[in-house]
Amino acid sequence: MAKFVKEDIDTLNAILTITVEKSDYESSFSKTLEKYRKDSHLKGFRKGKTPLSYIKKVYGEQVLLQEVNKVLQEQIQESLKDVEIFGEPIPNEDQEQIEFNPNKPEDYVFKFDLGLIPELEVKGVSKKSTYNSNRVEVSKKAIEEEFTNARKRFGKRSEAEDTIQEHDLVKVKAKESDGKKAKENGHEAEFSIAIDRAEDKLAKSLMKKKKGDSFPFNINDVEKDSERSIINKYVLGVAEDDDTIGDKFEGEIMEVSRVELAEVNQEFFDKQFGEGVVKSEKEANDKIRIDLNKAIQKNADAILFRDIQMELVEKNKFDLPEDFLKRWIKASNEKPVTDEQLDKEFPFFLEELRWSVIRGKLTKKFELKVTEEEIEAGFVNALKSYGGMPPGLDDSILKGYTQRLFQDKQAVQKQAEEIMGDKLFNAITGAVKLDETVVDEKEMEKIIKKANEEMEKENEIRRKAMNTEEVVEA
Numbered sequence: 001m002a003k004f005v006k007e008d009i010d011t012l013n014a015i016l017t018i019t020v021e022k023s024d025y026e027s028s029f030s031k032t033l034e035k036y037r038k039d040s041h042l043k044g045f046r047k048g049k050t051p052l053s054y055i056k057k058v059y060g061e062q063v064l065l066q067e068v069n070k071v072l073q074e075q076i077q078e079s080l081k082d083v084e085i086f087g088e089p090i091p092n093e094d095q096e097q098i099e100f101n102p103n104k105p106e107d108y109v110f111k112f113d114l115g116l117i118p119e120l121e122v123k124g125v126s127k128k129s130t131y132n133s134n135r136v137e138v139s140k141k142a143i144e145e146e147f148t149n150a151r152k153r154f155g156k157r158s159e160a161e162d163t164i165q166e167h168d169l170v171k172v173k174a175k176e177s178d179g180k181k182a183k184e185n186g187h188e189a190e191f192s193i194a195i196d197r198a199e200d201k202l203a204k205s206l207m208k209k210k211k212g213d214s215f216p217f218n219i220n221d222v223e224k225d226s227e228r229s230i231i232n233k234y235v236l237g238v239a240e241d242d243d244t245i246g247d248k249f250e251g252e253i254m255e256v257s258r259v260e261l262a263e264v265n266q267e268f269f270d271k272q273f274g275e276g277v278v279k280s281e282k283e284a285n286d287k288i289r290i291d292l293n294k295a296i297q298k299n300a301d302a303i304l305f306r307d308i309q310m311e312l313v314e315k316n317k318f319d320l321p322e323d324f325l326k327r328w329i330k331a332s333n334e335k336p337v338t339d340e341q342l343d344k345e346f347p348f349f350l351e352e353l354r355w356s357v358i359r360g361k362l363t364k365k366f367e368l369k370v371t372e373e374e375i376e377a378g379f380v381n382a383l384k385s386y387g388g389m390p391p392g393l394d395d396s397i398l399k400g401y402t403q404r405l406f407q408d409k410q411a412v413q414k415q416a417e418e419i420m421g422d423k424l425f426n427a428i429t430g431a432v433k434l435d436e437t438v439v440d441e442k443e444m445e446k447i448i449k450k451a452n453e454e455m456e457k458e459n460e461i462r463r464k465a466m467n468t469e470e471v472v473e474a
Helices: 022-039 052-079 140-153 200-206 228-236 266-273 281-315 322-332 339-365 372-386 395-405 409-431 441-466
Strands: 003-008 013-020 108-115 130-136 156-159 169-176 188-194 214-218 248-260 433-439
Touching: 003 052, 013 052, 022 052, 052 108, 108 322, 130 281, 130 441, 140 266, 140 281, 188 228, 200 214, 266 281, 281 339, 281 409, 281 441, 322 339, 339 409, 339 441, 372 395, 372 409, 395 409, 433 441
Parallel strands: 130 433
Antiparallel strands: 003 013, 013 108, 156 248, 169 188, 169 248, 214 248
16 A cells, blocks of 8 residues: 655645555556556567567556556545635655666655645634625515516517607617708618617607607617717627717607507416416515515625625634645646736736635635535426426426536536525524614615625726736636
């Protein structure tokens, strides 16, 4: 049996020495060579009768290396089963060059450097720790709007010749103007304006008009709260950063289409919510309220989780084996990593790694695990949520689709990480005190916008600090 010795240099670094003795691999080495011999057919010799000396000469070094490495890998796993390390062991800088001579098998000594994950009792996860959180309660108006939208989805659309109404869709032929008349060679485009999604000023103006009328307007008003880049791409059909087109346009109403809202009856309820799920308008509104709260609460929880992460990283300071980590990054990256690249990226890598260590300690503390059944259920829920599946399929049929997803290792890993993230969030929030503030969907939009702006600032700081297109992977 191979021997190993782990020598701690300090609390963060260690050297693992593994001795693979001749007796550990000699038998398998001989058997593998014999197998090669049986399968070989050398001219002048019957199949399987090729001289062993020839087989050893051609394949010996390759087979020896293979068998020694097999024992080595098994021993690395065995020796580290109770040791928490960063990444993988990397060869010690004092490791002597080894020559694998198939004619002279011997004992081989391998030295590896280890980066040790530090011992840590995570602070900030107890009832003494308080975090501010937002609990979403959507407004009555939001519920009414979603109910109306559902009726619109299953309603009948027809052309309208009378004055434009609040929920109409208006097809417009527009041409860039100077504020008084259309510009010669000005930009032209055809698009539709949803009255209930347009800025109030434009919506009120259009609700006094009908098919065939003309009207001046500002192109930025066709969609509430939209950036000009979005207007450029999806309305004007030009590049997002095109700054050659002005704001003023002259429009002609080509067509007005109106949806006759679906009748509120059991047929509508079954189409919108599933057969038999809802049986009255009150139940429908309750279901909408629950679903909207759940959807928006996910954003609130994501912000809370990010705040908790930042707080825990701040509260739990610990050293890391930086020299080892730099060597490991260089050794494990497929593309060469320059010292300049590494210096720019390394501080951000350490920040992420500290959270990774804390997350690992908490996962162990709360004894969190993800089962194959949970991953399968996650796939089923994702298929239901994102669509693309034929309607009316039950869970047993949907599970059949998940078997394809299980063939994709990245998809499985991503699903497992999402489930573990949810479990960790629930475990942490259950262990701490939450100071809740009730907010509606409008207030939550502002909170999300602010959080996104802060994240973008952080990303911009990172991009400037790195000042490179290449990103170090680890």
